Amino acid sequence: MALKVIDTIYIEEEIKEHPRTIDISSKFKDARVLTIGKFGELFNKKSQSFRLQKRNPALILAKKAGRCVLPAPKGFGIGGHKNYYFSHMYNCLYDCSYCFLQGLYASADYVVFVNYEDFLEEIIEKSEENPSSVKTFFSGYDCDSLAFDKITGFAQYFLPRLRKIENCEFELRTKSINIEVLKSMEPIKNCIIAFSLSPDEVAKTLDKKAPNIKRRLDAMKNLTDQGWNVGLRFDPLIYSEDWDIMYSKLFDKCFEIIDNNMIHSVSFGPLRFPKAMYKKIKIDSPREKLFIGPFEMNNGTVAYKNDLEKQMSDFCQDQLSRKIGKEKIFHCVSDVV
Numbered sequence: 001m002a003l004k005v006i007d008t009i010y011i012e013e014e015i016k017e018h019p020r021t022i023d024i025s026s027k028f029k030d031a032r033v034l035t036i037g038k039f040g041e042l043f044n045k046k047s048q049s050f051r052l053q054k055r056n057p058a059l060i061l062a063k064k065a066g067r068c069v070l071p072a073p074k075g076f077g078i079g080g081h082k083n084y085y086f087s088h089m090y091n092c093l094y095d096c097s098y099c100f101l102q103g104l105y106a107s108a109d110y111v112v113f114v115n116y117e118d119f120l121e122e123i124i125e126k127s128e129e130n131p132s133s134v135k136t137f138f139s140g141y142d143c144d145s146l147a148f149d150k151i152t153g154f155a156q157y158f159l160p161r162l163r164k165i166e167n168c169e170f171e172l173r174t175k176s177i178n179i180e181v182l183k184s185m186e187p188i189k190n191c192i193i194a195f196s197l198s199p200d201e202v203a204k205t206l207d208k209k210a211p212n213i214k215r216r217l218d219a220m221k222n223l224t225d226q227g228w229n230v231g232l233r234f235d236p237l238i239y240s241e242d243w244d245i246m247y248s249k250l251f252d253k254c255f256e257i258i259d260n261n262m263i264h265s266v267s268f269g270p271l272r273f274p275k276a277m278y279k280k281i282k283i284d285s286p287r288e289k290l291f292i293g294p295f296e297m298n299n300g301t302v303a304y305k306n307d308l309e310k311q312m313s314d315f316c317q318d319q320l321s322r323k324i325g326k327e328k329i330f331h332c333v334s335d336v337v
């Protein structure tokens with residue numbers, strides 16, 4: 001997807017002279033540049049419409065204050081003893097109907113935190129705590145890890161440095177086919193490029209602005225041919241009348257195209273929203289097909305009916321176990337933090 005031109009860039013006073021700020025803003029020569037105090041004063045303002053902003057998001061360059069690396073939500077993991085996540089960016093170029101970011105944030109503007117060095121320092125600190133325990137760090141929780149990479153230079157900065165932290169694994173989760181930067185490097189054994197996938201028909205309707213499934217699978221194949229480890233992420237599982245046939249077809253296609261030996265892990269997880277988030281998204285997008293359900297509310301969480309959710313999970317577990325070793329399959333049931 002060609003990047004829509006950014007009209008406005010807000011820059012926090014404190015990082016105005018940061019080399020990464022200068023580099024990123026130089027990529028949008030015609031943009032109006034405004035200096036701000038703390039990004040939160042703008043980004044968290046209540047009186048804004050996520051949907052309206054999504055049509056023409058501004059770019060906010062900021063410094064991540066406080067903790068850069070956080071514990072991943074319970075139930076989120078691919079085999080490590082400890083799981084963390086970090087977000088160098090908030091919001092995404094794509095516009096998936098089920099994306100929780102639209103319920104989480106008041107604003108659709110892209111926030112990029114330019115102090116990558118602070119993120120790395122914290123990752124290294126965490127990696128040194130109890131070094132024998134396997135830790136996994138996830139990127140792509142509050143954004144797509146690669147979709148904006150030509151602007152942010154995220155992969156170029158982080159990957160060669162993460163390669164050296166051998167006792168940890170790093171997942172970059174994406175729907176992007178923007179893999180040139182990865183192809184220009186030697187594959188990194190402790191980095192997993194994890195692609196989110198849905199049946200074709202579902203992705204066509206719900207994964208708005210994201211590359212189609214064929215292009216994602218081609219990108220994965222391309223990477224595995226070069227020696228990169230990949231992850232398959234069927235999360236969230238989406239219900240439709242023929243969901244079982246569609247998922248079965250998708251699994252067949254994935255395992256036909258991607259060499260099993262290059263698949264680090266396969267995970268799947270249910271669609272779930274905290275009640276308030278669900279309400280906000282539904283009000284903002286009342287005609288969205290996703291909300292046909294059938295949903296129910298359980299302990300403050302909106303999800304597919306219990307028996308349906310279980311049926312879908314059992315089906316995936318069973319089908320995937322026929323394709324790849326059970327030790328590589330993870331059922332992730334996590335609620336949004």
Ligand code: SF4
Binds near residue numbers: 091
């Ligand atoms: S790719 Fe991920 S982060 Fe981006 S809109 Fe879709 S669900 Fe949200």
